[in-house]
Amino acid sequence: MIKGKYKHIGFAFHKTIPVMLGYLFLGMAFGLLLQNAGYSFLWAFLSSTIIYAGSMQFVLVTLLTGGVSLVHTALMTLFINGRHIFYGLSFVEKYKKMGKAYPYMVFSLTDETYSVLCGTHVPEDMDEKKVFFWISFLDQCYWVLGSTLGGLAGQYITFDSTGIDFSMTALFVVIVIEQWQEKEAHISAIIGAVCGIVFLLIFGADRFILPALLCAMMALIFMHKISAKEDGNNR
Amino acid sequence: MSTTYSLLIIAVASLCTIFLRAFPFLIFGGKKEVPHTVQYLGKALPPAIMAVLVVYCLRGVSFLKGNHGIPEIISVLVVAALHIWKKNILLSIGLGTVCYMLLVQLVF
Numbered sequence: 001m002i003k004g005k006y007k008h009i010g011f012a013f014h015k016t017i018p019v020m021l022g023y024l025f026l027g028m029a030f031g032l033l034l035q036n037a038g039y040s041f042l043w044a045f046l047s048s049t050i051i052y053a054g055s056m057q058f059v060l061v062t063l064l065t066g067g068v069s070l071v072h073t074a075l076m077t078l079f080i081n082g083r084h085i086f087y088g089l090s091f092v093e094k095y096k097k098m099g100k101a102y103p104y105m106v107f108s109l110t111d112e113t114y115s116v117l118c119g120t121h122v123p124e125d126m127d128e129k130k131v132f133f134w135i136s137f138l139d140q141c142y143w144v145l146g147s148t149l150g151g152l153a154g155q156y157i158t159f160d161s162t163g164i165d166f167s168m169t170a171l172f173v174v175i176v177i178e179q180w181q182e183k184e185a186h187i188s189a190i191i192g193a194v195c196g197i198v199f200l201l202i203f204g205a206d207r208f209i210l211p212a213l214l215c216a217m218m219a220l221i222f223m224h225k226i227s228a229k230e231d232g233n234n235r
Numbered sequence: 236m237s238t239t240y241s242l243l244i245i246a247v248a249s250l251c252t253i254f255l256r257a258f259p260f261l262i263f264g265g266k267k268e269v270p271h272t273v274q275y276l277g278k279a280l281p282p283a284i285m286a287v288l289v290v291y292c293l294r295g296v297s298f299l300k301g302n303h304g305i306p307e308i309i310s311v312l313v314v315a316a317l318h319i320w321k322k323n324i325l326l327s328i329g330l331g332t333v334c335y336m337l338l339v340q341l342v343f
Contacts (some may be wrong), residue, residue, distance in 0.1 A: 025325050029328070043245075051245065051248050053252050059291075060248055062291075064241055070244065073244050074248075078255065079284060081255050082255060082280065085259055088257070095260065106260055107256060161336075163338070167331075169292035169311065170311075170327065170331040172285055174318050174328060176289060177319060180282075188280065188283040188286075189286045192284060192285065192287045200294055213283075213287055220279045221275075
């Protein structure tokens with residue numbers, strides 16, 4: 001254990017090692033994809049610094065190359081990152097006491113940082129605010145570093161990268177499988193898949209995603225209202 | 236696409252993400268309760284979104300022509316099997332992608 005001046009960052013580093021591996025790897029995949037799409041490592045650096053949202057940034061590559069409208073971009077971001085609204089809820093009280101770091105703490109609350117912060121019990125001889133700040137900050141450093149390295153690798157190491165864009169598909173398949181572990185997720189995932197496929201067939205590859213997302217959301221709300229009504233009737 | 240427009244797209248994505256992350260602090264910071272439907276969607280919607288995104292990733296695959304999407308089908312199965320078996324995100328994505336790259340570069 002590191003003592004003295006660096007004990008907070010040392011403790012935070014220790015807690016974030018799993019995220020480091022994940023973010024470096026996924027960040028590199030993102031940087032490579034962006035480089036493949038014709039955007040240098042500077043773009044990867046910029047995106048990871050000011051957006052800092054994994055899944056969204058992968059989709060961003062397709063938005064940049066697809067020439068979509070800004071409204072489309074905004075709606076996609078709101079859908080894909082919508083879950084982030086809920087992470088903040090657990091930290092409202094805590095973060096308000098963070099002083100100067102407060103805005104950054106809010107900005108940097110990703111899925112992974114959220115789960116590390118939730119699972120971290122800060123020892124009594126340490127300042128929880130400092131530990132929380134370093135965890136958040138280190139996580140973003142890994143992500144930015146990975147993205148930039150990926151972009152640089154794509155630029156300077158020449159290899160046949162055909163098919164590397166499959167890493168994005170693989171990422172989402174993995175997330176679906178992880179979510180599938182929870183029973184409640186099944187119906188939602190099935191609705192998403194059905195809406196996706198049906199709207200793909202109707203509207204075609206370039207225009208299906210927003211209607212599909214909207215329809216999935218409506219279907220879920222509808223089902224929820226129905227089951228709430230039935231619960232009410234059975235009582 | 237022009238540099239300016241690319242920057243705009245990134246700016247919009249950034250602002251929307253910041254808006255979402257700041258939302259609970261701005262709105263629910265006080266004593267206000269989160270609306271029930273919003274709470275429900277927060278739990279129920281993510282799997283649907285991820286499933287749509289899988290379809291989105293595979294939107295360009297033509298199952299009727301060319302290689303019939305066989306590289307995609309094989310590689311998705313490899314990712315899924317690896318992930319169910321080993322539960323290691325990096326391994327599943329890494330090997331799945333390598334598998335796909337080999338298939339499209341060498342086999343199909």
